[in-house]
Amino acid sequence: MDAPRIAMDASSPAELFPHIRIVMGTVVGLGITRLLMTVASIVQHPNRGRRSVVHLLWVGSMLLELVLFWWWEFALFRLQYWTFGIALFIIFYAITLFMMAALLSPDNVGDYDGYEDFFLKRRNWFFGLLAATFVLDTIDTLIKGGIYLERFNLGYFMQVPVGMVLCVIAWRSSDRRVHLAIVSIHIVYQFYLIGQFFNTAAG
Known part of the structure; x- marks a missing residue:
């Protein structure tokens, strides 16, 4: 039982x-x-389910979010001390x-009136998870700590309270205009982050 523990302790960051990173990337x-x-399914079978601007904008935003997360996590290579808890946290964030x-x-989507109807009826789950990502992202930033943390301004840390409020509004409302506004705000903020923090090497 001691040999694997010794081998793990001997491993460098x-x-x-x-x-x-392999597990996270997977x-x-x-x-x-x-x-x-x-x-691809929407393109191949356009009549299978009613398309939705709200749904497609969230799909685009989520694709961007996954790429940004993958890029953001390059900064972990500077971490000097790894624990199983940190590794589990990173994988949980990815999940x-x-x-x-x-x-x-x-x-x-055969049981729903298209993609928007499906999305709106599952919005509590989606926005609950989105709210969680604001908290997870803050913890992730704190884990990286030090010089990495100093890069960020108030605009970055305001994402948690503002994001939480928007998630609660989206959770409570099924109004299409509200959801269009929220996804638009989210995409604008993503591009703000790209312009502010992602024009140089990762981390």
């Missing part, structure tokens, strides 16, 4: 990170694949994003 890749298959992608990629 540089050796551990690629293994965690989960992210599954989410991207699921979303792309949904887009949360995958679940959001899955909620945008129904296997069958």
Whole structure:
């Protein structure tokens, strides 16, 4: 029982990170694949389910979110101390994003009045998970700590209270205009992050 523990303790952060990144990348890749298959299905079978601007905008936003997460996590290579808890947290974060992608990629919308009807009837799950990602992202940033944390301004940390409020509004409302406004705000904020923090090397 002691030998594996000794081997793990002897591993450097540089050796551990690629293994965690492979698992994380697999989960992210599954989410991207699921979303792309949904887009392909809509193109191939346009009459199978009523298309929705709200749904497609969230699909595009979620694709971008998965790519940003994958890029964002490059900063973990600087982490000097890994624990099983940190590794589990990173994988759990990736799984949360995958679940959001899955909620945008129904296997069958035959029982619903198209993709928008499906999305609105599953919005509590989707926006519950989205609210969780704001908290998870903050924890992720704190884990990276130090110099990494100093890069961010108030605009980044305001995402948690503002994001939570928007998620509650989306949770409570089935108004299409409300959902169009919220997904538009989310996409604008994603591009703000790209312009502010992603024009240089990751991390």
